[in-house]
Amino acid sequence: MKILIVEDDHVLCDVFATSLRDAGHEVHKAFDINSAIDRLRGRGYGLVILDYYLPDGISLPVAEYTCVACPDARIILLTGSGVFPNGEASILAPCVDWMLRKPVPLEDLHALVDYAALDAESRPS
Amino acid sequence: MTRKGQINLLTAFALCAVIAGLTWFVLDKQRELRFRELAQTESDFRLRALARDVKVRVNAIRHIAALWRKSDASSDEFTAETQDYIDQFPGIRSVRFIDETLVVKFVTPADQPPATGVPLTALGARQLRASELARDSGEITLSGAVDLYDGSGRGFVVYIPIRRGEDFRGLVSVAFNAEEWQRELLLLDDNPHFGNDFSIRIEFDGSLLYADTDFATMGSPQVVSETDQLWGHTLRMQSHPTPSFVKANRDISPEVAALLLGTLLFAGYLQFMLLHRGNQAEARADAGNARLRQVNEALALEVDDRRRAEAAARQSQAATSRFLTTMSHEIRTPLNAIMGMFQLIEAADIPERHRKQAAAGYASSQRLFRGLTNVLEVSRLDAGALTIVEDHIELEPLIANWHATLEGIVIRSGKPLDMHLELGDALPKTVHIDAGRVTQIVTNLVDNAVRFTATGSITLAVHMAGRSGNSLEIEVRDTGEGIPEERRHTVFQRFYQLDNGLARQHQGSGLGLSICRDIARLMGANLTHSDRKPLDVGSGSTFTLRLHSVHPRRGALSE
Structure with missing residues (x-):
């Protein structure tokens, strides 16, 4: 599956990317909102892993843009803050499909990514 | 009201009362004086009326003496003339003709003693003396106050000598009953209430002629009239104003004036005190207001200070909260990277010993994460940033x-x-x-x-x-x-x-x-x-x- 990881911490971004690449996914990286939006244009991602806080702001606009640029993409929101402790992001930001709180164990991430891949395959498009 | 205020009020009241009392005293004296003058005037006028009345009556009888000018008059002539006279003048007890030997010859009315033939010597020293004086001097004389011979009480007798040329032909005597006479004054009696207004005592030469029955018991001030001379005799009158006169001339102006003055003074004092107090209260209120304003200003400043401090605290709290939220994110992210790294190493194709080391590293970083999370939570609780x-x-x-x-x-x-x-x-x-x-x-x-x-x-x-x-x-x-x-x-x-x-x-x-x-x-x-x-x-x-x-x-x- 084609995955975009938007995470400003390069090391964490690399960890996720390495792990997901090892699992056989095509992974691209972005470190801020602008580069994320650049990358989203016409690439046909199946999944976007989005950090909540980015250097140039809160990443929810990226989620909204994803809905437009890649309507099929699922979005996992990662957050280290206590802003959405109970999954409220799914209400406040309708484009967000799941939310994981940092630190995210790799097995949890893999489980969710596999679930999203299965979900994408089962859809008619 | 304070004790001092009460004392002040009482003092002012007493002062007003004293002033009112003094005013009354002076005005009362003047009123008494006025009253006395009034009584004196009335009494003097009465005395003059009495004297004039006697003179008028005596003048009126003189024409009888004229009967004897030409020749001796008869008893009938005398009676006819004198009866008219007596009828005309009430208070005249009797009229007599006394001959030159001083013996009573005619009497009108006829039943009045002393009767015909009684010598004047029998009538007492005063009458005899007066008749002898009239005979000798040819002038009208008066007996003074005597007890009338007919027993009708005190009175006086006037003797009018009759002369034909140089010859003494006799005397006409007129007997006045004092009580009736003073009551029945004919002329110039323009005060018909005098008898009610005054209780009087009339004297001839200091001897009592007439006194009202209540004269001796009257307590009101005695007025002594001027004297009047009647044919060498001094007529004098004393009088007491009766309660009816006092009542008719009642004058309450001193009381009214004193009361009014006292009340006005006290009212003035009260008004002054009220104004004074009002000013004092106003001054006090002003001072209180000024104090209040100062306190208010101080309070407003304090409130401002506190509000600023509160805002600063709130800002600092908000900053703390923001800082902690950011810190939470900032710590979790690299930690996540470390943990992911260990997991990647653990999953890699490496010797078992290194895999265990990576697993230990992962477990430690997990522990570190939990600890940091707890510390952040405690900080948030302590900062009040946890909502x-x-x-x-x-x-x-x-x-x-x-x-x-x-x-x-x-x-x-x-x-x-x-x-x-x-x-x-x-x-x-x-x-x-x-x-x-x-x-x-x-x-x-x-x-x-x-x-x-x-x-x-x-x-x-x-x-x-x-x-x-x-x-x-x-x-x-x-x-x-x-x-x-x-x-x-x-x-x-x-x-x-x-x-x-x-x-x-x-x-x-x-x-x-x-x-x-x-x-x-x-x-x-x-x-x-x-x-x-x-x-x-x-x-x-x-x-x-x-x-x-x-x-x-x-x-x-x-x-």
Whole structure:
């Protein structure tokens, strides 16, 4: 599956990317909102892993843009803050499909990514 | 009113009374003087009226004397003339003709003694003397006050000599009854009430002629009239004004004037005092107002200061909150990277020894994460930056979430633990709680339970409790080693863990339960601990979170 990881911490971004690449996914990286939006244009991602806080702001606009640029993409929101402790992001930001709180164990991430891949395959498009 | 004020008022009143009294005294003297003058005038006028009356009456009888000018008159002639005269002048007792030998010759009225033939020598010294004087001098004479011969009381007699040429032919005498005469004055009596207004005493040459019966008993001031001369005799009158005269001439002007003056003075004093007091009160009020304004200004400044300080505190609190939120993110992200790194290494194709090292690194970073999370939470609690946001939350998904958390923790721990979920009967569909904070507490309790339980089971129980069934009670029960009796009171204290050995074994900061209790308190909830029975270490622990008034509008889950 084609995955975009938007995470400003390069090391964490690399960890996720390495792990997901090892699992056989095509992974691209972005470190801020602008580069994320650049990358989203016409690439046909199946999944976007989005950090909540980015250097140039809160990443929810990226989620909204994803809905437009890649309507099929699922979005996992990662957050280290206590802003959405109970999954409220799914209400406040309708484009967000799941939310994981940092630190995210790799097995949890893999489980969710596999679930999203299965979900994408089962859809008619 | 103060005592001083009362004394001042009394003094002013007394002063006014004294002034009014003095005024009355002076005016009263003047009134008395006026009254006396009035009485004097009346009495003098009365005396003159008396004297003139006698003269008029005597002049009127002179024509009888004229009968004897040519020849001696007869008894009939005399009677006819004199009877008219007596009728005309009431108060004349009798008229007589006395011949030259001073013997009574004619009498009118005829029955009046002394009768014809009585010599004047029998009538007493005064009458005799007066008649002899009249005979000798040829002038009219008066007897003075005498007791009348007929016994009708006091009176006086006037003798008019009759001469024909140089010859003395006799005397005409007129007897006046004093009582009748003074009552029946004919002329110039323009005060018909005199008899009622005054009680009088009339004297001839100091001897009593007439006195009213009540004269001696009258207490009112005596007025002595001027004297009047009647043919060598002094006529004098004393008089007492009677109560009727006093009443008719009553004059209350001194009393009125004094009262008015006193009242006006006192009223003036009161007015002055009122004005004075008003000014004083105004001055006092002004001073009070000024003080109040000062205090107000000071207060306003203080309020401003406090408001500024409060705003600054709020700002600083907000800054703290922002800082902690950011820190949470800033710490979690690199930690996540470290943990991911260890996991990647662990998954790589490396010798077993290195894999174990990576696993240890991962476990340590997990511990570090938990510790940092706790420290951040404590900081947030201490800074007051931890807020409770209650909302209507569906209970069923929430419980499912907790159960999933429990499962996840148990699975990750790799311990052979059974999991149970117990749900009460009347659970509402929605509850009004801060779901995030409650989840945080439940997660912490479950995490604790799993950590301190080696074998057995963990039970999550949710049911309604409280007298009105309006409290949500969440229990986490384990079958771990429990907490010894002597340590139970320290369970919720910060940085406390069962013992060092266990602490090392279980690897916690000892902050979790204290944070849970603090958050529970913030929500107005209770977090309590109890042992399962029997009360032995090893029988496990039960932590109970009781949330109050979670469902104001009651309803069952099945609604």
